[in-house]
Amino acid sequence: MAVPDVKENFSGTINEVTIGATSEEGGTRTSTVTIGGETGYPMLGFEAEYPHPPAFALEISTAGVEGWHDECRKHLADVAGDLGAWAAKCEEWGADMICLCLDAAHPDNEGRSPQQCADDVKRVLEATGLPLLVWGTDVDEVDNNVLPKCTQAAAGENCLFGTAKEDNYRTIAASCLADNHKVLAEAPSDINLSKQLHILLRDVGVDLADMVMHPTTGALGFGMVYIYTTIERGRIAALSGDRLLQQPVLVNIGKEIGRVKEAVSPAQADPQWGSHEVRAPLWESASAISYVESGAELLVLRNPEALRQAKTAIESMWP
Amino acid sequence: MALTGLEIYMLLPRTNCGDCGVPTCLAFAMKVASKQASFDECPHVTDEAKEKLGAAGAPPQKLVTIGVEKPLKIGNETVMFRHDEKFYNPCGIAVLVRDTDDVARKAQKVKALSFERIGQVIEVDTVALECASGDGETMKAAATELNQSLAGMPMVLIADSSELLAASAGALAASRPLLWERGGPSDALIELAASSGLPLVVEGDLEKCAADAQKAKDAGIEELVLCPGDVGPKEGLQFLTITRRAATQKSYRPLGYPSLIRVTSEDPVAQSLQACHYVYKYAGIVIMDTDQPEYILAPLVARQSIYIDPQRPVQVEAKIYEVNEPDEKSPFLITTNFSLSYYSVFGEVDGSRAPARILAVDTQGTSVLTAWAADAFGPEQIKKAIEKSGVFDQLAEGYRRPVIPGLVAVISGELSEEIGQEVIVGPQEASGLPRFLKNEWPKLVG
Numbered sequence: 153m154a155v156p157d158v159k160e161n162f163s164g165t166i167n168e169v170t171i172g173a174t175s176e177e178g179g180t181r182t183s184t185v186t187i188g189g190e191t192g193y194p195m196l197g198f199e200a201e202y203p204h205p206p207a208f209a210l211e212i213s214t215a216g217v218e219g220w221h222d223e224c225r226k227h228l229a230d231v232a233g234d235l236g237a238w239a240a241k242c243e244e245w246g247a248d249m250i251c252l253c254l255d256a257a258h259p260d261n262e263g264r265s266p267q268q269c270a271d272d273v274k275r276v277l278e279a280t281g282l283p284l285l286v287w288g289t290d291v292d293e294v295d296n297n298v299l300p301k302c303t304q305a306a307a308g309e310n311c312l313f314g315t316a317k318e319d320n321y322r323t324i325a326a327s328c329l330a331d332n333h334k335v336l337a338e339a340p341s342d343i344n345l346s347k348q349l350h351i352l353l354r355d356v357g358v359d360l361a362d363m364v365m366h367p368t369t370g371a372l373g374f375g376m377v378y379i380y381t382t383i384e385r386g387r388i389a390a391l392s393g394d395r396l397l398q399q400p401v402l403v404n405i406g407k408e409i410g411r412v413k414e415a416v417s418p419a420q421a422d423p424q425w426g427s428h429e430v431r432a433p434l435w436e437s438a439s440a441i442s443y444v445e446s447g448a449e450l451l452v453l454r455n456p457e458a459l460r461q462a463k464t465a466i467e468s469m470w471p
Numbered sequence: 472m473a474l475t476g477l478e479i480y481m482l483l484p485r486t487n488c489g490d491c492g493v494p495t496c497l498a499f500a501m502k503v504a505s506k507q508a509s510f511d512e513c514p515h516v517t518d519e520a521k522e523k524l525g526a527a528g529a530p531p532q533k534l535v536t537i538g539v540e541k542p543l544k545i546g547n548e549t550v551m552f553r554h555d556e557k558f559y560n561p562c563g564i565a566v567l568v569r570d571t572d573d574v575a576r577k578a579q580k581v582k583a584l585s586f587e588r589i590g591q592v593i594e595v596d597t598v599a600l601e602c603a604s605g606d607g608e609t610m611k612a613a614a615t616e617l618n619q620s621l622a623g624m625p626m627v628l629i630a631d632s633s634e635l636l637a638a639s640a641g642a643l644a645a646s647r648p649l650l651w652e653r654g655g656p657s658d659a660l661i662e663l664a665a666s667s668g669l670p671l672v673v674e675g676d677l678e679k680c681a682a683d684a685q686k687a688k689d690a691g692i693e694e695l696v697l698c699p700g701d702v703g704p705k706e707g708l709q710f711l712t713i714t715r716r717a718a719t720q721k722s723y724r725p726l727g728y729p730s731l732i733r734v735t736s737e738d739p740v741a742q743s744l745q746a747c748h749y750v751y752k753y754a755g756i757v758i759m760d761t762d763q764p765e766y767i768l769a770p771l772v773a774r775q776s777i778y779i780d781p782q783r784p785v786q787v788e789a790k791i792y793e794v795n796e797p798d799e800k801s802p803f804l805i806t807t808n809f810s811l812s813y814y815s816v817f818g819e820v821d822g823s824r825a826p827a828r829i830l831a832v833d834t835q836g837t838s839v840l841t842a843w844a845a846d847a848f849g850p851e852q853i854k855k856a857i858e859k860s861g862v863f864d865q866l867a868e869g870y871r872r873p874v875i876p877g878l879v880a881v882i883s884g885e886l887s888e889e890i891g892q893e894v895i896v897g898p899q900e901a902s903g904l905p906r907f908l909k910n911e912w913p914k915l916v917g
């Protein structure tokens with residue numbers, strides 16, 4: 153029986169963004185990551201092109217794993233005190249990228265100096281050949297002092313730096329332009345805010361093709377579905393030709409898992425939910441899969457077991 | 472296709488009697504057009520009008536009902552993206568049981584897969600019984616036992632031939648199981664389903680499904696479920712997407728039914744993740760081959776999430792909630808009226824058996840930080856909510872100290888000035904509350 157043709161054709165494509173530079177490209181990375189390039193809704197091989205599967209970054213923090221939940225920490229006990237060893241381990245675990253969080257620079261922590269942060273960046277670049285995402289503190293003044301030093305320290309490595317926000321994008325944009333890095337643009341849960349921010353960044357000289365967007369992130373069962381829909385709306389606009397939303401999407405999941413009771417509550421406390429050892433990484437990988445369903449291309453996780461699970465699942469799903 | 476508000480208006484009595492709960496027929500028609508009300512909520516429409524609208528407004532995807540006591544209703548979906556309207560009928564999440572299993576034990580396991588979350592029960596609501604014994608009578612015995620111990624939970628009966636299915640289908644007919652003949656349906660099964668009025672699975676690629684669905688419909692079977700067979704998650708997504716589009720965008724009737732899909736991987740983690748994949752992307756029933764809660768929880772929460780009405784915030788009434796019989800010296804906690812925020816707090820307080828009052832401030836159903844960022848959960852709003860609640864009258868002097876969520880610690884000073892009382896900053900996560908209430912709160916007020 154002749155089934156009607158329901159294929160959808162779009163005029164727009166998601167930008168391809170490459171992070172990392174090998175020696176040929178003037179850097180020292182042993183691999184690079186390219187995300188984006190899709191020409192349709194997620195994972196529909198019968199109608200669109202999907203040149204790159206989603207990439208996964210593992211998070212490492214200059215402040216260590218204080219406050220991370222136990223099921224995640226148990227994998228990190230040996231390396232959490234040494235950024236270099238931690239980064240190298242992430243590479244071993246199969247991460248495509250490292251997400252270095254400069255938490256120690258936060259005033260609530262030790263308020264680590266810009267120069268020390270730049271040294272941290274250098275240390276990680278030396279310890280691993282993976283491309284790097286560097287994440288500031290979300291405190292504007294601190295980021296404005298710290299990030300320029302760090303972009304400089306990583307000059308030539310084509311990293312992704314974040315986050316640039318509506319209230320604080322000039323300094324980070326200027327330093328990324330000066331040192332040739334990509335910009336992570338963060339606007340909370342609303343595609344119009346994202347568009348606005350991309351315009352602001354473009355107006356100070358950042359190419360639309362050099363941005364990755366972060367619509368902020370909630371874990372599965374903890375606001376995920378609102379962001380899922382935000383991403384879907386953005387994707388529809390992007391594929392219909394809106395160049396201000398054609399940036400690939402990042403979600404930062406690892407951080408959010410510690411808030412989810414179903415993921416962190418030990419089996420003695422909640423026996424009805426079964427094995428805690430299974431639940432903790434599975435909640436992280438299930439949150440990751442949820443976002444891939446809506447269009448996310450770059451996912452930041454914390455738990456290496458969640459990374460393995462999510463990558464295996466994506467392999468079986470990706471066209 | 473869909474009628475406009477004006478066209479619907481022309482079908483109404485136009486008396487503006489208000490019995491539908493809306494002041495005028497025109498307003499009611501507009502609500503029907505935007506699918507916020509259903510045509511039969513007007514008690515005065517004529518049968519003729521019903522017929523006219525019924526034919527024009529027949530849903531693009533058939534509603535299929537499985538089971539009787541706690542029926543599973545699937546289908547009737549209208550959109551590909553939830554923000555275009557909403558997803559209406561939560562998919563069934565089924566656990567696979569084989570008739571060679573210890574059925575009584577399996578039933579106990581399935582029963583345990585029920586949880587409370589945000590004030591709702593989320594649970595495995597369907598069971599799939601497969602004939603692995605190769606014997607129709609064995610399957611019938613298992614089906615009967617399962618049906619009894621699971622109190623008529625909606626059931627999918629799976630077997631390789633209609634002969635094997637016949638006995639169980641006959642025994643359970645009153646419980647309205649869904650019949651799935653592998654690779655079917657054969658003519659014999661179509662006949663059986665037609666005579667017993669049971670819903671039926673059609674299995675195969677798109678063309679075969681469409682052809683078989685047509686055949687079954689011609690035989691008088693209204694309620695069908697489409698299934699791509701044992702495929703992986705790539706083909707599965709493709710099948711689910713194309714059938715949903717064919718129905719909702721092309722009004723193509725032969726594929727205008729919900730779909731059933733069985734997770735094929737043997738690894739339970741992959742089962743869990745693939746089940747989520749299908750829950751988001753258009754499954755009507757997902758069958759999983761695990762009965763362990765740790766693997767089933769994520770798909771259940773995925774389902775709860777994706778079927779939330781995006782137009783309507785999930786909220787609780789904004790008021791004081793008394794938990795565990797508080798007295799005048801019990802803690803007083805403040806949260807928002809977003810269901811997720813409120814129930815996170817309620818769950819912890821209730822579970823810890825500590826008596827307390829919880830004030831859910833009207834933030835129009837948004838979370839603590841979302842509301843704070845949108846100026847709906849600042850010192851002024853909280854002060855107003857406290858005043859309106861009259862809660863201070865129920866609290867002894869020295870105990871009128873609200874505990875606010877740790878995430879909005881910054882407002883404590885200003886709030887304290889506004890209400891003229893000391894404000895206590897609670898933990899950032901609700902999960903920190905039991906310990907906080909037991910160890911820290913007494914010291915703070917003591």
Ligand code: B12
Binds near residue numbers: 375785900901
């Ligand atoms: C989902 C979401 C949305 C959804 C809202 C869904 C909803 N109904 O609330 C949508 C898409 C609508 C949205 C919109 C906006 N959002 Co928003 N959103 C989120 C997101 C991703 C998750 C929020 C969530 O659901 N959390 C889960 C609930 C349960 O958490 P909770 O209420 O905080 O409760 C927990 C604790 O606080 C604690 N708790 C709660 N009550 C109490 C009480 C006591 C006594 C104690 C001790 C503890 C306690 O228990 C709970 C569990 O531990 C967050 C990012 C994040 N990961 O948090 C951003 C976030 C909250 N959003 C943000 C913003 C800015 C906005 C907007 C203002 C953006 C804009 N300008 O459009 C709008 C506001 C729109 C409006 N006018 O309402 C910012 C807030 C920034 C800040 N720090 O102030 C965040 C943090 C994102 C970010 N990083 O920038 N958002």
Ligand code: SF4
Binds near residue numbers: 490514516
């Ligand atoms: S009940 Fe019917 S007749 Fe009366 S106002 Fe409503 S739509 Fe009109």
